[in-house]
Amino acid sequence: KNQVEQSPQSLIILEGKNCTLQCNYTVSPFSNLRWYKQDTGRGPVSLTIMTFSENTKSNGRYTATLDADTKQSSLHITASQLSDSASYICVVSLLGGQGNLIFGKGTKLSVKP
Amino acid sequence: DSGVTQTPKHLITATGQRVTLRCSPRSGDLSVYWYQQSLDQGLQFLIQYYNGEERAKGNILERFSAQQFPDLHSELNLSSLELGDSALYFCASSVLSWGANTGELFFGEGSRLTVL
Numbered sequence: 314k315n316q317v318e319q320s321p322q323s324l325i326i327l328e329g330k331n332c333t334l335q336c337n338y339t340v341s342p343f344s345n346l347r348w349y350k351q352d353t354g355r356g357p358v359s360l361t362i363m364t365f366s367e368n369t370k371s372n373g374r375y376t377a378t379l380d381a382d383t384k385q386s387s388l389h390i391t392a393s394q395l396s397d398s399a400s401y402i403c404v405v406s407l408l409g410g411q412g413n414l415i416f417g418k419g420t421k422l423s424v425k426p
Numbered sequence: 427d428s429g430v431t432q433t434p435k436h437l438i439t440a441t442g443q444r445v446t447l448r449c450s451p452r453s454g455d456l457s458v459y460w461y462q463q464s465l466d467q468g469l470q471f472l473i474q475y476y477n478g479e480e481r482a483k484g485n486i487l488e489r490f491s492a493q494q495f496p497d498l499h500s501e502l503n504l505s506s507l508e509l510g511d512s513a514l515y516f517c518a519s520s521v522l523s524w525g526a527n528t529g530e531l532f533f534g535e536g537s538r539l540t541v542l
Binding site: 354355356357358359362402414416417418419 | 428430466467468469470471514516518530531532533534535536538
């Protein structure tokens with residue numbers, strides 16, 4: 314069964330600290346992996362998209378890594394800010410366009426002053 | 427601002443009723459996708475349209491239906507509503523069809539449906 318599992322479910326960190334969110338997937342055939350940021354009650358906003366051949370991709374203070382062999386991805390947030398408080402969603406896309414993205418349930422990050 | 431517009435933002439209705447949610451995609455985007463997000467749950471794919479035609483179907487109930495009009499806006503119709511249908515409904519758009527699934531998805535702000 315195609316699944317995307319994220320950990321931790323929730324995380325609280327102090328402003329200025331770094332953190333890493335994990336994503337494990339069992340999706341096949343794999344096309345690409347995306348990380349989205351979703352503020353409470355708002356629509357998700359894309360952070361990165363990585364294909365099979367990409368190991369690392371950065372977007373400002375956000376760095377995503379992908380290990381296609383172990384089917385794991387991580388999102389590292391550097392020097393966190395209060396505005397980073399949100400849910401971070403890992404999404405894996407199936408190859409061939411079977412008409413579906415497989416969404417993780419997200420990690421809820423709270424950054425405290 | 428993603429450029430995807432959804433209306434209404436909030437909707438409260440009673441069980442058994444019918445509602446229509448509307449989505450206007452970004453200018454130039456031909457694909458529209460509908461997702462349901464229940465409380466503390468991940469987004470569940472409902473249905474996709476590309477240039478007016480249904481392209482893919484996910485976990486959409488028979489009580490739900492959608493269509494995409496010639497001007498590319500889309501409507502999601504929810505009927506015989508139940509308490510469990512209370513959720514955020516998101517629309518997303520992309521320029522590409524699902525076959526080229528490296529395309530970026532742009533999400534609207536969602537329509538929050540509360541069924542009492």
